[in-house]
Amino acid sequence: MANWTDFFGGFRLTLAHLGKPRVTNSYPKVKRPKQPRQHGRHVLNRYEDGMEKCIGCELCAGVCPVNCIFVRGLDNPPDHPVSPGERYGYIYEINYLRCIHCDMCVEACPTQAITESKMFEFSFTNRADAIYTKKQLLVDDEGFPQRLPWEDWRPGESDLTGGWMRATSPAGDASFEGEIQWTGDLGVGVRAAEGGQSGKRDDEATGTLSIREAFSRHLQPDDVPLDQRGLQGLLKSLEAKRPRRASKGER
Amino acid sequence: MSFATADPLFSNGVHVTLAILLIVIIKVLVGFAVIMGAVVIMIWFERKAISDMQSRIGPQRWGPFGLLQTLADGIKLFAKEDLMPAEADRFVFKLAPYLVLVPALITFSVIPLGGTVTVAGHVIELQVANPPMGILVMLAMSGISVYGVMLAGWASGSKYPLLSSVRASAQMISYEAALGMTIVTVALVSGSLSTHDIVTSQADGIWHWNLIRLGVVPFFVFLIAITAELNRPPFDVVEAESELVGGFHTEYSSLRFALFFMAEFMNTLTMSGLIVTLFLGGPAGYVPNIPHLRWVFPILWFLVKTTGFAFSYIWFRAALPRFRYDQVMDLGWKRLIPLSLGWMLIVAGFLVKPADGFAMAAVVILAWTLLSRAFELGVDRGAGPGALIPQVGERPLPGEVIRALSDQDEEGEE
Numbered sequence: 001m002a003n004w005t006d007f008f009g010g011f012r013l014t015l016a017h018l019g020k021p022r023v024t025n026s027y028p029k030v031k032r033p034k035q036p037r038q039h040g041r042h043v044l045n046r047y048e049d050g051m052e053k054c055i056g057c058e059l060c061a062g063v064c065p066v067n068c069i070f071v072r073g074l075d076n077p078p079d080h081p082v083s084p085g086e087r088y089g090y091i092y093e094i095n096y097l098r099c100i101h102c103d104m105c106v107e108a109c110p111t112q113a114i115t116e117s118k119m120f121e122f123s124f125t126n127r128a129d130a131i132y133t134k135k136q137l138l139v140d141d142e143g144f145p146q147r148l149p150w151e152d153w154r155p156g157e158s159d160l161t162g163g164w165m166r167a168t169s170p171a172g173d174a175s176f177e178g179e180i181q182w183t184g185d186l187g188v189g190v191r192a193a194e195g196g197q198s199g200k201r202d203d204e205a206t207g208t209l210s211i212r213e214a215f216s217r218h219l220q221p222d223d224v225p226l227d228q229r230g231l232q233g234l235l236k237s238l239e240a241k242r243p244r245r246a247s248k249g250e251r
Numbered sequence: 252m253s254f255a256t257a258d259p260l261f262s263n264g265v266h267v268t269l270a271i272l273l274i275v276i277i278k279v280l281v282g283f284a285v286i287m288g289a290v291v292i293m294i295w296f297e298r299k300a301i302s303d304m305q306s307r308i309g310p311q312r313w314g315p316f317g318l319l320q321t322l323a324d325g326i327k328l329f330a331k332e333d334l335m336p337a338e339a340d341r342f343v344f345k346l347a348p349y350l351v352l353v354p355a356l357i358t359f360s361v362i363p364l365g366g367t368v369t370v371a372g373h374v375i376e377l378q379v380a381n382p383p384m385g386i387l388v389m390l391a392m393s394g395i396s397v398y399g400v401m402l403a404g405w406a407s408g409s410k411y412p413l414l415s416s417v418r419a420s421a422q423m424i425s426y427e428a429a430l431g432m433t434i435v436t437v438a439l440v441s442g443s444l445s446t447h448d449i450v451t452s453q454a455d456g457i458w459h460w461n462l463i464r465l466g467v468v469p470f471f472v473f474l475i476a477i478t479a480e481l482n483r484p485p486f487d488v489v490e491a492e493s494e495l496v497g498g499f500h501t502e503y504s505s506l507r508f509a510l511f512f513m514a515e516f517m518n519t520l521t522m523s524g525l526i527v528t529l530f531l532g533g534p535a536g537y538v539p540n541i542p543h544l545r546w547v548f549p550i551l552w553f554l555v556k557t558t559g560f561a562f563s564y565i566w567f568r569a570a571l572p573r574f575r576y577d578q579v580m581d582l583g584w585k586r587l588i589p590l591s592l593g594w595m596l597i598v599a600g601f602l603v604k605p606a607d608g609f610a611m612a613a614v615v616i617l618a619w620t621l622l623s624r625a626f627e628l629g630v631d632r633g634a635g636p637g638a639l640i641p642q643v644g645e646r647p648l649p650g651e652v653i654r655a656l657s658d659q660d661e662e663g664e665e
Contacts, residue, residue: 017306
C-alpha cells in the first residue's frame with residue numbers, strides 16, 4: 001500500500017544527493033585505480049643481468065587468437081649473445097589494431113618474456129604506428145617500460161605486470177598459489193607472488209592490497225536507498241536473508 | 252489611479268521630457284542585459300544543479316565552475332550550419348523562433364525587480380514597464396508563444412514536430428484557463444491588474460502576501476499550471492525526448508535552435524519572477540535602515556525568492572517522472588480548472604462579506620462533489636454493467652478475435 005508521503009520520496013532523494021560525493025571522475029585528470037590484473041600494453045622483459053628473456057619460440061604468435069603477434073627467432077651471436085639461451089627473438093611485432101588483450105601470449109610464454117602492463121591509453125594516427133616493434137616493447141636499461149610520447153602512463157601502471165599469472169600455477173591450478181616459478185626482472189628483481197583466489201595472500205608484499213582497497217572504496221554505491229543504509233539497512237538485509245516460512249502459506 | 256503618475260510610458264497627463272525618455276531607454280537596455288545575463292546563469296545553474304542531484308559533475312571546462320559553458324555552447328551554435336527541411340514553410344519556419352522569444356522578453360518587462368529609486372528628482376520604478384493592464388500582458392504573451400510553438404512544429408513539415416506542437420498547444424491552452432482563474436483571485440484581492448500595485452498591496456509583511464491572504468490553494472494551482480505552461484518536467488510531453496525525438500524544435504538547428512532554448516529558460520526565469528510577484532510579495536522583505544543602500548535590499552529579496560523557484564523547477568525535473576498525455580489533460584481540466592474556479596468564487600464571496608463567502612464555499616463544495624462524482628462515472632463508463640468497451644483484462648486479444656472470425660467462416664462454409 002503506497003503511502004501518500006511516497007510522493008516526496010523522489011524530492012528527498014534528489015535533495016540528499018546534492019551534498020554527496022560525485023560518482024563521475026574528471027577522467028583525463030583523475031583516473032580510477034586499475035585492477036591488479038588489468039590487461040594493457042605489452043612489455044618485453046629482461047633478466048636482471050640485462051639479457052632479453054624472449055627466446056624467439058613463437059609460442060605467443062601461435063596462441064594469439066587474432067594473429068596480431070609476429071615473431072622471428074635467430075641464433076644468438078656467440079660473441080655478444082642477446083638472450084641466455086640458444087636463440088633470441090630478433091623480430092617482435094604486435095599489431096595493436098588487432099590485439100584484444102586476452103593475455104594468452106603471456107600465458108603461453110615459457111620464460112615470462114612477455115607480460116602486460118596496466119597502461120591501455122594510447123592511440124595512433126596511422127596504421128603503421130599501431131604496430132609496436134621490439135624496440136618499443138622492450139623494457140629500458142632500468143627495467144621499466146618505455147614511455148612513448150603518445151602513451152598516457154600513470155604511477156603504478158608498470159608495476160605488477162602480468163599479475164594474474166603470478167597467482168596460479170601455469171596449469172591454472174588455483175591452489176598452487178604463492179609459489180614463485182618465475183625469474184627476476186631487470187630493475188625489479190624477483191616479483192612477489194600475487195594474492196590468489198583463496199585470499200590467503202593479500203598483503204603489502206603483493207602490492208595489491210592498497211589498490212584493491214582503493215578500488216572497492218570507489219565502487220561503493222552512492223545510490224543505496226536511504227532506508228537500506230546504516231543499522232536500519234543491516235537489520236533489513238538480515239531480515240531478508242532469513243528463510244521465510246509464512247510465504248508458503250500465503251501462496 | 253496611481254499608475255498614471257508612476258510610469259510615464261502609460262500616462263496621458265505627464266509631459267514627456269528628454270530625461271523621462273532617456274530613463275525609459277536606459278531601463279529597456281538594462282532590463283535586456285539583465286535577462287540575458289540571467290538566462291546564461293540560469294542555464295548554468297540548471298545544468299549544475301541537476302548534475303549534482305544525479306551525482307554527476309556537470310559543466311566544468313569553461314570558466315570558473317563552468318560558468319562560461321553556456322557562452323561556449325552559444326558560440327558553437329552560431330557556427331553550426333543552419334538547416335531547413337525541404338518540406339518546410341520557409342517564412343513561418345523562420346518566424347516561429349521569434350514568436351517564442353519576443354513574448355518571453357516582453358513578459359519579463361512587466362515584472363517589478365525592486366522598489367523605487369529616486370535619481371535627480373525622478374522616481375524610477377525598477378521594472379522595465381508598468382502598464383495598467385500589467386498581468387494581462389503576461390497572459391497575452393503566453394498566448395502568443397503558443398503560436399510560436401504551434402507554428403514551429405507545423406512549419407517544419409515533419410511528423411514528430413507536428414505531433415509535439417499539437418500536444419503543446421493543447422496543453423498550454425488547457426492550463427491557461429486555470430492560470431487565468433488564479434490570476435483573477437490575485438487581481439480581486441489586490442484591486443489592480445498592474446504588477447506594481449499587486450506588489451505594493453503585499454508590502455506590509457508576510458501575512459499580507461497573497462500566498463497566505465488567498466489561502467495556499469491558488470498558489471499551488473498557479474505553480475502547477477505555470478510548470479505545465481512552461482512545458483517543463485513533469486509536464487514535458489511536448490519535448491518528450493523518449494517519444495518525440497526533441498519535440499517541436501526537432502528540425503531546428505544553429506541559431507534558431509538557440510533562440511528556442513533561450514526563450515525556454517527565459518520563460519522559466521520570468522515565471523519564477525511572476526510567482527514571486529503574484530504570491531510572495533515580489534521585492535517585499537526586511538529592509539535594514541542603511542542610508543543610500545535601502546534600494547538594494549528589495550532587489551536582493553526578489554533575487555532570493557526567484558532563485559528559490561528556479562531551483563524548485565530544477566528539482567521537479569530531477570524528482571518527478573513525466574506525466575502521460577491523458578494525465579496531463581485530466582489534471583488540467585478535471586482538477587485544476589474546477590479548483591481554481593471554485594476558489595475564485597469563494598475569494599470573491601469573502602471579499603463582499605464573510606456570510607457570502609461561507610455561502611459560496613458551501614455551493615462550491617457541493618459543486619465539486621457533484622463534479623467529482625460525474626468524473627468518476629465518466630471514467631467508469633467502460634466498466635459498468637452497460638459497458639460499451641470490455642475492461643482491459645476481459646477484452647479478447649487481437650489474435651483471438653481473428654481466430655474467432657476465421658472459425659465463423661469455416662462454419663459458414665460447412
